[in-house]
Amino acid sequence: MNAKKGSHSNPLKTIALLLAAVIVLTGLYVVWTLFSGTQVGQNVLTGLNWVFGVSSIQLWWFVTRSAGIVAYLLLWLSTVWGLAVPSKLLDPLLKRNYTFDFHEFISLLSLGFVALHIGVLLLDRYLPYSTWQIIIPFLSPYRPAWVGIGVITLYIMLLVTITFYMRNRIGAQKFRTIHYLSLVAFLGATLHGLFAGTDSPLFSMRLMYQATSLSVIFLTVYWLVNKLQNKPKPAPANVRARPTK
Numbered sequence: 001m002n003a004k005k006g007s008h009s010n011p012l013k014t015i016a017l018l019l020a021a022v023i024v025l026t027g028l029y030v031v032w033t034l035f036s037g038t039q040v041g042q043n044v045l046t047g048l049n050w051v052f053g054v055s056s057i058q059l060w061w062f063v064t065r066s067a068g069i070v071a072y073l074l075l076w077l078s079t080v081w082g083l084a085v086p087s088k089l090l091d092p093l094l095k096r097n098y099t100f101d102f103h104e105f106i107s108l109l110s111l112g113f114v115a116l117h118i119g120v121l122l123l124d125r126y127l128p129y130s131t132w133q134i135i136i137p138f139l140s141p142y143r144p145a146w147v148g149i150g151v152i153t154l155y156i157m158l159l160v161t162i163t164f165y166m167r168n169r170i171g172a173q174k175f176r177t178i179h180y181l182s183l184v185a186f187l188g189a190t191l192h193g194l195f196a197g198t199d200s201p202l203f204s205m206r207l208m209y210q211a212t213s214l215s216v217i218f219l220t221v222y223w224l225v226n227k228l229q230n231k232p233k234p235a236p237a238n239v240r241a242r243p244t245k
Helices: 011-036 039-052 059-084 096-122 131-135 144-165 172-179 181-196 203-229
Strands: none
Touching (some): 011 039, 059 181, 096 131, 144 172
8 A cells, every 4th residue: 555655755744733833822822821820911801891791700611622522523534544454445436546645634733622621721720721631641630440441542542643754764564554543543532521521411422432442343344354355375285295205
């Protein structure tokens, strides 16, 4: 399977851009924190509150929940897409180069919404989080076990996504082995959403988790069966004819 030429030619540049984005967002957060403490900042907040209701104590809680749901659906799409590509389900419809590039894109997009899902918790006043509670598993004041699984899931997603840019260095076999962790990440995200999400009791959310989980299970079984059927059989050993007397 050949990736599009030049699509992963400069992984260091991509990683540097991601780090730069993190630094910029952190800087903006610090600047906003300092600015909001001034009189001008208070006037701006008053105007924003009049237009958007940003002072609502549950506003950021709504934002982080929405971002989490979008991130989960993108992770699901990335997972089923990653299972469909080696199973050649998409070959009659799309070119192989496009399927690989799109798989990489939705993986990065999912991480972006995860970053929003987590970063907003720093602004939340309904259930405040510290930086350590966000980056270290099982320190959350709210359902620590299931939130901790979500933090671990994030690190697995980062590992899998980074290997997109290290494939030529680590080799195809290690690349595929690490990508199997995508299934673990999807399982972790599902458990996190089900048992830490405040929307989980809703019928629509239960239906979403059931539909996405069943589709991943089906494609995983299909991929395994297809892989076993196409596994090359070992060549038979040469058997010497028994000499006749």
